[in-house]
Amino acid sequence: MPRGLDSREAGNLEPGANRDARKLVSERQAHARMDQRLWSTASLGLRTGHPQYNVADFGVAFRSVSRQLMTQIIEPPTDILDLAEEYSAFYSLDEGESGLWSLITSSFESVFVVFDAANASEAALKDMLVCLGGNDVQNSRLHILITSRYPPPRSLLRTYKLPTIVTRASDDDLMTYIMHELGDVSGEKHLYPIPKDVREAMSDIIEMLDGIFPPLPRFGAISDTLNELAQVLSNVPSSEKSKALSQLALSHIEKAEHEKNPIQVLHLVSTLEEIGYKPTIPQIVDFLRFLGLYKNEDNDYTTHDVANMCAHFVSFGTCTQAMRIRSPLLQSHLCEEVSKSNTKGTMLRAALSYLSQEDFQRGACTSSASLKKRFQTHPFLPFASRIISLYTSRVPHQQEALDDFLRFASHRGSIDSYLQAADAWLYQDDDSYDELESAEQRWAYFPRGYGPLHVAAHIVGGRLFVKALLQQGGDVEAQSGNGQTALHVAAGIEDESETARTLLEYGASVSAVDDDGETPLSIAVVEGDLETVKLLVEFGADIGSLDTSILVECAEERRDVVEYLTGLGVNFPDEDQMDEDDEEA
Numbered sequence: 381m382p383r384g385l386d387s388r389e390a391g392n393l394e395p396g397a398n399r400d401a402r403k404l405v406s407e408r409q410a411h412a413r414m415d416q417r418l419w420s421t422a423s424l425g426l427r428t429g430h431p432q433y434n435v436a437d438f439g440v441a442f443r444s445v446s447r448q449l450m451t452q453i454i455e456p457p458t459d460i461l462d463l464a465e466e467y468s469a470f471y472s473l474d475e476g477e478s479g480l481w482s483l484i485t486s487s488f489e490s491v492f493v494v495f496d497a498a499n500a501s502e503a504a505l506k507d508m509l510v511c512l513g514g515n516d517v518q519n520s521r522l523h524i525l526i527t528s529r530y531p532p533p534r535s536l537l538r539t540y541k542l543p544t545i546v547t548r549a550s551d552d553d554l555m556t557y558i559m560h561e562l563g564d565v566s567g568e569k570h571l572y573p574i575p576k577d578v579r580e581a582m583s584d585i586i587e588m589l590d591g592i593f594p595p596l597p598r599f600g601a602i603s604d605t606l607n608e609l610a611q612v613l614s615n616v617p618s619s620e621k622s623k624a625l626s627q628l629a630l631s632h633i634e635k636a637e638h639e640k641n642p643i644q645v646l647h648l649v650s651t652l653e654e655i656g657y658k659p660t661i662p663q664i665v666d667f668l669r670f671l672g673l674y675k676n677e678d679n680d681y682t683t684h685d686v687a688n689m690c691a692h693f694v695s696f697g698t699c700t701q702a703m704r705i706r707s708p709l710l711q712s713h714l715c716e717e718v719s720k721s722n723t724k725g726t727m728l729r730a731a732l733s734y735l736s737q738e739d740f741q742r743g744a745c746t747s748s749a750s751l752k753k754r755f756q757t758h759p760f761l762p763f764a765s766r767i768i769s770l771y772t773s774r775v776p777h778q779q780e781a782l783d784d785f786l787r788f789a790s791h792r793g794s795i796d797s798y799l800q801a802a803d804a805w806l807y808q809d810d811d812s813y814d815e816l817e818s819a820e821q822r823w824a825y826f827p828r829g830y831g832p833l834h835v836a837a838h839i840v841g842g843r844l845f846v847k848a849l850l851q852q853g854g855d856v857e858a859q860s861g862n863g864q865t866a867l868h869v870a871a872g873i874e875d876e877s878e879t880a881r882t883l884l885e886y887g888a889s890v891s892a893v894d895d896d897g898e899t900p901l902s903i904a905v906v907e908g909d910l911e912t913v914k915l916l917v918e919f920g921a922d923i924g925s926l927d928t929s930i931l932v933e934c935a936e937e938r939r940d941v942v943e944y945l946t947g948l949g950v951n952f953p954d955e956d957q958m959d960e961d962d963e964e965a
Contacts, residue, residue, distance in 0.1 A: 432500035502533040548591030595629035595707035626713035650714035658702040670730040732784035743793035755807035765801035773841025789832035799826035829861025837866040863894040871900035877911035
């Protein structure tokens with residue numbers, strides 16, 4: 381079993397079992413105090429909808445854990461402070477025994493780490509455990525608790541003999557939840573003790589729910605709603621239970637005249653949540669008119685309107701009013717509805733329209749403070765700038781968004797504003813943004829001098845946009861502020877090669893060199909797609925132009941590209957030479 385995986389603490393729990401996890405950790409902490417030991421804890425929730433396929437997907441979590449533990453060292457030794465300053469961003473935990481992570485954990489007798497809502501592959505879990513604990517299986521300083529909706533891989537359980545704890549809602553919890561939720565609507569909040577007939581009806585329903593907290597319909601008296609629930613649960617197979625409960629919960633909205641907007645708002649919230657974002661009410665309000673959603677012909681929705689229309693189905697954060705679909709079942713149902721509709725295409729067109737606003741046409745902000753003010757004035761900007769690439773590559777009918785893209789790309793200022801917002805810290809509130817900017821100012825990270833063709837190549841899946849611009853006479857060799865062509869930009873896109881193919885077919889030079897001496901090939905072998913590398917070679921790129929530093933970086937990052945280039949006769953530096961290069965650097 382990897383170091384730190386105490387068989388009494390490592391487990392796999394359902395999200396929502398945080399109370400049990402905290403209790404377990406608290407008990408262990410109490411024992412640690414009784415033993416007069418030093419202990420520390422770190423916990424974090426992983427992003428729902430973002431599975432961890434490899435150890436790199438735990439990167440943000442690692443940084444959070446490191447920061448939490450650092451703050452609990454009362455008087456940090458000089459060696460920790462020096463290394464913490466050097467690795468201020470906490471980019472990894474694999475620095476070895478002399479690394480920052482090892483120094484931090486060695487400051488405590490016991491360290492408790494909780495990963496909540498994990499959805500990791502077997503390889504990611506194995507690498508994460510080794511990354512955290514190393515290979516010393518006897519050292520039990522580190523105690524890890526993993527909670528998840530999904531059971532851990534069986535092979536991992538067998539290999540490391542990890543215990544699991546399966547949790548579910550108790551019948552009493554379900555009954556309390558149902559009475560509380562339905563009482564809010566019916567006005568029967570003080571219906572205690574629960575009448576016998578209601579309790580009997582609820583007992584039957586709870587048995588059919590099998591530990592699931594359902595989304596609940598919001599109409600009528602408790603007895604009427606329970607009858608509806610019982611009827612639905614009795615008449616549908618288990619595989620359709622979640623869908624039927626969600627449809628029942630939304631039924632009163634869907635049946636009401638002129639009340640499609642609340643459903644579309646819920647679709648927007650669930651779609652953003654699916655890709656890892658928790659929008660605030662002002663962010664949603666800021667975007668609604670670009671989706672064509674208005675309160676009436678003369679008025680936009682207000683934050684109060686949106687809060688009221690979503691109150692039954694969405695929870696709101698206490699500090700930022702961040703929105704989240706309350707029921708995981710309803711969230712899954714809404715995402716399924718979105719996947720069957722053109723919601724993502726509509727959001728793509730709306731985001732492009734949003735980014736074409738006159739304020740953004742004036743160009744990028746000139747300071748961190750001015751960018752923060754822009755985020756405050758235009759709350760949806762951080763999301764609009766991030767979903768362009770995501771949805772361009774996913775929507776089946778990109779042609780529908782072409783006019784919106786061309787209008788957006790016709791203003792250099794809009795392009796700069798988009799790139800700046802996309803590369804900046806994700807703004808949610810002043811305090812978190814200021815803290816992030818104080819650690820690393822990212823307001824100025826964006827590339828300068830991008831023209832329409834550059835931004836089209838920058839957008840993942842933007843082949844159609846690139847082709848349209850070239851057909852309109854766009855200069856395929858136009859250069860950005862640092863001398864890059866659109867092919868340089870396209871060459872650095874991972875998991876996508878069609879944009880590069882289109883540029884090559886329209887005559888883009890594979891030999892173009894930017895101000896840093898980079899060619900499309902030197903970028904592609906490190907950052908791009910293997911198919912892009914093959915395309916560049918096919919169109920005449922000189923593999924002999926790849927210098928040692930590029931080959932070293934390629935060998936460290938891209939085994940698939942190494943195999944391909946080796947087959948073409950490229951000689952990669954041996955490990956000794958790579959070590960010498962590292963020492964010289």
